[in-house]
Amino acid sequence: MNTFLRLLKLIAPYRWPVLLAALLGFFSVGGNIALLAASALLIARAALHPPVVALMLLIAGVRFFGLTRAVCRYLERYVAHDVTFRVLGRMRAWFYGALEPLAPARLTEYRSGDILSRIVTDVETLQNFYLRVLAPVPVALLVLPAVFVFLAQFEFGAALAFATFFLLAGAGIPLVIMRHSREPARTVGRVRAELNARLVDGIRGMTELAAFGQAGRYREQVAALGRELAGRQGRLAGIDALGGALTSLAGNLALWAVLMLTVTAVGRGKLDWVYLPMLVLAVPGAFEAVQPLPLLFPQLEESLAAARRLFELAGARPAVRDQAGPAGGSPVRDFSGPACEPAGYDLEVAGLRFRYAPDEPAALDGLDFVLSAGGKLAVVGSSGAGKSTLINLLLRFWDYREGSIRLGGCELKTLPREQVRRLMGVVAQHTHLFNATIRENLLLARPGATVEEMIRAAREASIHEFIQNLPRGYDTYVGEGGFKLSGGQRQRLAIARALLKDAPILVLDEATAGLDPVTEREVLAAIRRLTAGRTTLVITHRLAGLEEMDEILVMDGGRVVERGTQEELLRRDGLFRRMWKLQHL
């Protein structure tokens, strides 16, 4: 019910067009009934060979209702679809906006295919809620009393028979259908999402599947899900057909009953025979209003299931929230103004402890360091030591509970996420490049940058020459994820981006990982230009280019096990020296 009300709320701003569509729907069905009734009366009257003048009003009526019916049907379809697509458009934007605060911490709990399925298919499914659930009900509710009163004027028994079959078709049959369609209608969205998630995963990992000889097995899993979806859709289609057939049967029975009762009334001399065809033909016209109703509950069930999936994800509690309360306090309200204005860019980390979930081991277990503005600090360590976790906390992708991170004297979690991220430029190992031009990818860092600024950044990142030699230069499309570029080129673009962003604090997260030694040296030279004069935090397990660091923290299992300059660390017989020896043999 709650979901139903929330869906209704979403169309509240469009209540007038929705109401107009319902009224137009009523006039369209009403026009059809009047057209059939007027035509029947005209034929019956004409059989008596009256002067043509006596038929003029009926002839005009047939013309008028014929036109009314066509115009109303057109307008009803137009208004209903227009408002539906506007609601869906609004919903997509709302849903996408609701996802942003969930990234990346909460979104990692969902598969990308599943999210895609929600934003595309589930939103699309909701069009049925507005077009096939909400719209037909008021039309049927208006048609029933109108036709009942009309028939009752001539023969009450016929009116009663009509109402009985109308209610059977409009309420009884949909209720029977509901019992049988509930399960497939509820689960069809989930199976579709599962299939989409598998497909997206499979497409991404196609090379691996082929390399490990698992393509056939995966294909079979996709096919099995496809069969399951087709099975549920088939059941729904069968139920839909059954509903349509039963409604037609009820309509025909109503017609037969009204015919019998009016013929009897004519026989008893209670009804003028000339009205008989009119009364009988009004019935199939009226049944047009109940034709969509068998699908009402399956569509409602499917829409509610889709809406629940949307609301569930959109309503997920973000892992991080901007807060105005005291440091470490529970989130109070959305951030409305800085609680503290950082004085400079000194970074002080003290007693920092963090675990991703209460039952998981600590990813960081008491981290302390000071990185003064303009200073350079490296964090090195083996895989799983907690290096990336530190970045996740620094960028406020996750929030810490124990210890503190102070930026310019302010507790980091009291600063708005936007402000924190504005102050930090990140060059990561896997920089996401959009399927757009090089120019668009670079300007992402600062949309207002001039061409000169962009070129200067590319030059300093040693990528300008390469771009210039491309046939389309800065307007070259880089392909999905930048696949048309080499790893080194992608990294240099990432450096150019960071240069363009010109943030006072730089975070380099395995920025040279995976590069060959020659490219690594070139990228390191570009990094050196990038870091000049900036507060820099380098996260790496490759021990290269660390001689310029003011301090190196060596981490293991979430703790700092050694610290000092490269020279000092090499003099000691510790983890750093062991790692160094392994990498520089």
Ligand SMILES: Nc1ncnc2c1ncn2[C@@H]1O[C@H](COP(=O)(O)OP(=O)(O)OP(=O)(O)O)[C@@H](O)[C@H]1O
């Ligand atoms: N999103 C996450 N959810 C749960 N646990 C995580 C998550 N990310 C990392 N971890 C865990 O936290 C610990 C530290 O991981 P982290 O990624 O910080 O290590 P790292 O030093 O960056 O390793 P690498 O050099 O391999 O990237 C690991 O035990 C890891 O399994």
